[in-house]
Amino acid sequence: MNDTTQAPERRAVRGRDGAAVVAAAPRARASARRPRSGQWAAWAFLAPVTAYLVLFYAYPLYRNLDLSLRNYTVRSFVQGGAPFTGLKNYGTVLHDPTFGPALLHTVVFTVVSLAFQFTIGMALAVFFTQHFRLSATLRALFLVPWLLPLIVSASTWSWMLNSDSGVVNSVLHYAGIAPVNWLTSPQWSLVSVIIANVWIGIPFNLVVLYSGLQAIPASIYEAAALDGANGWQRFWKVTFPLLRPVSAITLLLGLIYTLKVLDIIWIMTKGGPADSSTTFATWSYRLGFGNLLPSFGPGSAVGNLLIVMALVFGLLYIRVQRRQQTA
Structure with a gap:
């Protein structure tokens, strides 16, 4: 039987008396260097991602928190040296008359938008699974609102809903x-x-939910049809439960996006009239950038409250997902 174990390399070394001494080559050092070089390669790949997260996420969050805890003016914002005020800006925001209506509008805007976006997107996704003629063309047309820049979409709706020359009032x-x-x-x-x-949000729900529907095997629907289930029963007992993970991530992403919607509201109404369409996003922007004398501290405080709301809903989603996996 041949021995496949390779013997360690040896080399001749001259001793003090001139005699040749056979010594093993230092392979252990070479093998010890390989894991270290692999670690350096891993850090090299992680460095760009880490730098991106620090520059565009961690540092802006830190600056926003710092702004909300200090009394910044335009001068101190540029030169520094703003005095520390603690939670005073948060107290100012909570006692502001705009806080209650803005919170209510944020909740109503988010919940109603998500409900209609998800419901219509689900209906269209189920409709397009029929694979009729021109279904691919119609799906592509439904993506147009999603592909347009928000400023174009908001300006178009402002023109359509204009009181004097809008298309909607002309039809009415x-x-x-x-x-x-x-x-x-x-x-x-x-x-x-x-x-x-x-x-604007319907195409996103349509694309994600349609992709989830494609992953459901057709054999399940065939078995349900053989058991006598009608169309509504197949949807409620088969489609909806199997689509629950996709639906959850769709609602979570839609929630985070809707909470921070600014462009549409600001272009169409600027939060008015009389703060009737003001949300936390528009209120924060108006405090920080919409006035000649900006209030950086209160504006950052409102933005942080918005971040906390999104974080709470994100943690709730993670908890629900863990319960579904362990169930």
């Missing part, structure tokens, strides 16, 4: 309905921005 006029002040009425301004946000 031909239908014998009185025109509606969509953007200038406190009763309709929040409804207007919700409609625009729902229109």
Whole structure:
């Protein structure tokens, strides 16, 4: 039987008396260097990601927290030296008359937008699983609102909902309905921005939910049909439970996105009239950048409250997912 074990390399070394002494080559040092070189390679790959997270996530969060704990002015914002005020800015925000309406508008805007986006997106995803003629073309057309820049979409809706020359009021006029002040009425301004946000968010829900539906085996539907299940029963007993993980991540991403929506509301109504469509995102922007004398501290405090809201919902999602995995 041949011995496959390789003997260690040896080399001749001259002793003090000139005699040749055979010694083993230092392979142990070479083998010890390999793990260290692998660690350096791993750190080299992690360095760009770490730098990106620090520069674009950790440092902005730190600066936002620092702004909310100090009394910054325009001068101190540039030159530094703002005095530390602790939680005073948060107290100012909580006692501001705008806090209550802004919180209510944020919740209503987020919940209603998510409900309609998810429901319509689910209905369209189930509809397009029929694979009829021109289904691919129609799916591509539904992606247009998602592909357009937000400033274009918001400007388009502002024009369509204009009280005097908008397309929507023109249609209502031909239908014998009185025109509606969509953007200038406190009763309709929040409804207007919700409609625009729902229109923009439907394609995202459609794409994600349609991808989830494609992963469900057709044999399950065939077995349900053999058991006598109708279309609604197949959806409620088969499609919806199997689509629950995809639905959860869709709702979570939609929630985080909707909480921080600024472009649409600011372009269409700027949070008005009379703060009737002000949310935490628009309020924070207005405090920090929308006035000649910006209030950096309170604006950052409102932004941090928005971050906390998103973090709470994210932790709730993780907890629900763990319960579903252990169940």
